[in-house]
Amino acid sequence: MKEHSFSFVTLIPTRHIAHFSCRRPSHCFTLRRNLHLCRSERGFLTTPVSHLQSPECTYLKIGDMETVTVPGINNMSGTLVLPGSKSLSNRVLLLSALAKGTTVVENLLESEDVSYMLEALNILGAKVEYEPKEKKARIEGCAGPFPAAKAELFLGNAGTAMRPLTAALCLGDGEFVLDGVQRMRERPIADLVHGLQQLGAQVTCSETGCPPVRIKANGLRGGRAIVSGKMSSQFLSSLLMTSPYSKHDVVIEIQDELISVPYVAMTIELMRRFGVIVENENYRVFRIAGNQCYSSPSSYFVEGDASSASYFLAGGAITGGPITVEGCGSDSIQGDIRFVHVLERMGATVNWTPHSITVSRGKGKILEGIDEDCVDIPDAAMTLAVVALFAEGHTALRNIHSWRVKETDRLAAMSKELMKLGAAVREGQDYIVIYPPGSGKIRKNVTVSTYNDHRMAMSLSLAACGGCPITIEDPKCTWKTFPNYFEELSNLIR
Ligand SMILES: O=C(O)C1=C[C@@H](OP(=O)(O)O)[C@@H](O)[C@H](O)C1
Numbered sequence: 001m002k003e004h005s006f007s008f009v010t011l012i013p014t015r016h017i018a019h020f021s022c023r024r025p026s027h028c029f030t031l032r033r034n035l036h037l038c039r040s041e042r043g044f045l046t047t048p049v050s051h052l053q054s055p056e057c058t059y060l061k062i063g064d065m066e067t068v069t070v071p072g073i074n075n076m077s078g079t080l081v082l083p084g085s086k087s088l089s090n091r092v093l094l095l096s097a098l099a100k101g102t103t104v105v106e107n108l109l110e111s112e113d114v115s116y117m118l119e120a121l122n123i124l125g126a127k128v129e130y131e132p133k134e135k136k137a138r139i140e141g142c143a144g145p146f147p148a149a150k151a152e153l154f155l156g157n158a159g160t161a162m163r164p165l166t167a168a169l170c171l172g173d174g175e176f177v178l179d180g181v182q183r184m185r186e187r188p189i190a191d192l193v194h195g196l197q198q199l200g201a202q203v204t205c206s207e208t209g210c211p212p213v214r215i216k217a218n219g220l221r222g223g224r225a226i227v228s229g230k231m232s233s234q235f236l237s238s239l240l241m242t243s244p245y246s247k248h249d250v251v252i253e254i255q256d257e258l259i260s261v262p263y264v265a266m267t268i269e270l271m272r273r274f275g276v277i278v279e280n281e282n283y284r285v286f287r288i289a290g291n292q293c294y295s296s297p298s299s300y301f302v303e304g305d306a307s308s309a310s311y312f313l314a315g316g317a318i319t320g321g322p323i324t325v326e327g328c329g330s331d332s333i334q335g336d337i338r339f340v341h342v343l344e345r346m347g348a349t350v351n352w353t354p355h356s357i358t359v360s361r362g363k364g365k366i367l368e369g370i371d372e373d374c375v376d377i378p379d380a381a382m383t384l385a386v387v388a389l390f391a392e393g394h395t396a397l398r399n400i401h402s403w404r405v406k407e408t409d410r411l412a413a414m415s416k417e418l419m420k421l422g423a424a425v426r427e428g429q430d431y432i433v434i435y436p437p438g439s440g441k442i443r444k445n446v447t448v449s450t451y452n453d454h455r456m457a458m459s460l461s462l463a464a465c466g467g468c469p470i471t472i473e474d475p476k477c478t479w480k481t482f483p484n485y486f487e488e489l490s491n492l493i494r
Pocket residue numbers: 086087088159160231232233234237259260263378379402
């Protein structure tokens with residue numbers, strides 16, 4: 001694995017981000033505004049900085065990697081300190097920028113999705129000092145809407161930037177366009193746009209109901225909005241985070257099913273930490289007083305990413321482990337820790353502390369297939385799809401129709417790649433059933449496609465836990481949420 005690590009790479013361009021690495025401690029690149037690139041402790045780094053809005057930024061292409069081969073894994077054990085949560089990082093950055101006071105955000109995730117948020121906040125006039133080496137950002141809040149009167153934002157494929165910023169920009173005064181990569185132009189946003197229109201915003205999206213989004217902002221009136229929650233919870237989270245700044249009180253009613261509820265719980269909890277209370281009637285009706293302002297908690301420590309933890313914990317369950325992840329545990333406010341309960345029901349042994357989780361599998365114990373409603377854990381459910389290869393009996397993952405509108409059509413993509421590995425797969429509109437090939441029968445030396453989807457790359461890498469190497473196409477796609485994923489994985493292989 002070592003020869004496949006990224007350490008020899010001097011400077012890598014990725015899809016929309018320039019990733020720099022440098023060997024000399026004195027090296028520090030400064031790009032536009034106050035986004036800095038500096039050296040990491042390990043002697044090289046992958047600090048993402050959006051460059052699409054920086055035409056002056058050119059880069060060299062040295063050692064770009066098209067594939068990574070994960071060697072056959074028989075044993076995996078050890079401890080990993082998790083990178084910060086993507087969902088928490090981008091929420092805390094946004095709330096800090098809207099709040100009164102200065103917030104120091106610690107253990108901020110360093111990744112593409114967070115870079116897009118940082119860059120956008122900068123463009124919109126929030127004062128952001130980012131120290132990637134320290135995983136820290138200091139944000140001087142605007143104590144209200146953003147001061148910018150005009151901006152065109154490019155947000156890659158970051159749902160946690162596109163959706164919340166669409167709502168937050170309706171609060172200000174000016175003209176804004178929000179856009180992203182081609183896939184972002186295929187990801188729905190119309191339900192959010194309709195919700196904002198009901199609260200008085202002048203906002204539109206494309207005819208297909210997707211970005212680009214165009215806003216003529218003149219504050220948000222408030223009132224009542226009836227919105228759909230069945231496509232994505234990010235629409236509701238975005239409306240909630242913006243509502244305290246509307247002129248009048250806001251009532252949001254969910255007209256159908258609400259998916260991914262734990263992410264809404266996370267939003268409400270974070271708003272509470274920034275001093276705003278949401279009245280929540282059973283996740284059906286939400287009431288927020290208007291004319292308020294967030295107050296900075298002064299500092300916020302971002303807990304480790306529970307979805308990122310899932311790959312390593314799954315590795316512990318498949319190989320026997322033990323694997324410990326540090327940075328999130330029983331005190332976590334992330335829904336994806338529920339994934340660990342599923343592993344336990346499949347046969348793994350789990351030990352919790354408030355800030356860590358350890359997974360192993362006892363000698364002679366097997367993993368068993370499971371039938372699971374995954375509506376609360378759409379991201380970690382992808383990891384389960386690969387764990388299913390190692391279970392006895394089939395595994396059904398249900399209520400995951402949102403997979404179709406994420407980074408790729410994850411139901412189609414996962415079905416196709418699992419079949420390459422020798423599984424039989426039944427794919428429905430909102431479920432997948434995986435019939436594993438049987439012990440020791442995962443196909444050897446397979447190359448899997450990743451569809452520009454970080455979770456396809458990370459979850460499929462676990463197929464190597466059968467003891468055969470697996471080649472992953474376009475490993476850089478993990479930079480969306482976990483730039484050094486393959487390096488961390490290699491550190492745990494014994
Ligand atoms: O609010 C959030 O931070 C997220 C909500 C989920 O999306 P959906 O609500 O679209 O399922 C999840 O898949 C995404 O990675 C992050």
